[in-house]
Amino acid sequence: MFYQGVLTKMETELAQPIQYYLVFETDFLNMNQLLNKTLHLKFVKYQCLHCGLNKEIYRQGFCKSCFFDIPQAADWIMRPELSTAHLDKEDRDLTYEKKVQLQPHIVYLANSSNVKVGVTRKSQVPTRWIDQGAHEAIEIVEVPNRYLAGITEVALKDHVADKTNWRTMLKNDIVDEDLVVWRERLKAYIPEEAQDYFIENNAETHLEFPVNQYPKNPKSLNIKKEGSYSGKLVGIKGQYLIFDDQTVFNVRANEGLVVEIGVD
Template sequence: MTYQGVLTKMETEFSQPIQYYLVFENDFLNMNQLLNKDITIQFVKYQCLNCGLDIPIYRQGFDKQCFYEVPQAADWIMRPELSKAHLGIEDRDLEFEKKVQLQPHIVYLANSSNVKVGVTRKNQVPTRWIDQGAHEAIEIVEVPNRYLAGVTELALKNYVADKTNWRKMLKNDIEDENLVEWRERLKQYIPVEAKDYFIESNTETNLEFPVYKYPEKPKSLNIVKEQQYSGKLVGIKGQYLIFEDNTVFNVRSNEGLVVDITVK
């Protein structure tokens, strides 16, 4: 059976293991049900997530013009310390920015390839951790807006990583860490304006991913260049599909591509 649609990041359900869904306009696939099956991915065309045009995707599912215009791709998305909605200052669309920035945000520690600090909206816990392929995570600060979360993350970056090594994450080359101890160790570096929001007592969240076989040497699939790929799906972690031949496909980084997916 063949399904066609524009790629967006897989929807997830927090369970043991995580459940993954690829959602198209008229269909959805429970990807867990495709494990140990042969599937073919074929590139069809581009479809910008904003304008819908068949124009090469630049970043985050948008063509170049849309990327530099839509509020969903503004600098404060990746750099929350640049948020200004709490001051009533517009970047690209103040109404959108208030909706996203002026809500509870979490500063967290997650262990995917190493312990890292990150920021997410409270309603995106634990989705954000799942998307990063973290096998354990913990909230350390809950603040009322994105700006405070950003300046807290910025301060903690001096003492803990803020990036994930995707190859190490996919190889499952990881060690368990005591994130409660990490939280207590980092408490002293939280900036003054966020100290009152420190979460004093909570426990780690542990996540289990549906993976039968981890790749020894992950090789990333460029579906635009290859046009078509076939392989046996043996795992899903983060936003990656993992195949038996060590090929991995990052669904999120291919947002805005229309593909055919054939299940044998």
């Protein structure tokens, strides 16, 4: 059976283990049901997630012209401390920026390859942790806007990592940490503007991923360069498909690519 559509990040459902869904325009696949089956991937063309045109994807699923124009790709997306909607100041589209920035945000600690700090909208918990392949996470601050979350993250980055090592995450070469202890350790470094939003009493969230076999030496698949690939699916973690020959495919990093998927 064959399916075709433009890649967007897999939808997820918190369960034991996490359920993954690849959603196309007219089809969706429960990826958990494809474990131990052979998948055939083929690159077909590009389809920008904003304009829909067959133009080479630049970043985040958008073609270059869209990336430098639309509010969904502005600098404050990746650097929340640059948010300005709370000042009623427009970057690219104030209406959109107010909608996204002026809502509750969480500063969290997650352990995927190591303990790291991150920011997400409250509505994206625990989705953000799943996408990062974290096996445990905890909220440490809940603030009313993206700017406060951003400056808190910047302050904490001096004392804890802010990046995930994708190879370590996929190899599952990780150590359990007591994130409550980490939360208390970092409390003193939270900026004064956000101190009142510190979360005193909560517990870690533990996440279980559908992986039958972790790769010892993961190799990233460049489907644009290779054109096609076939392999047996043995796991899913973060936004990665893991195959039995240690090939891994980052679905989110390939957003905006139209692919054909065959299943044996």
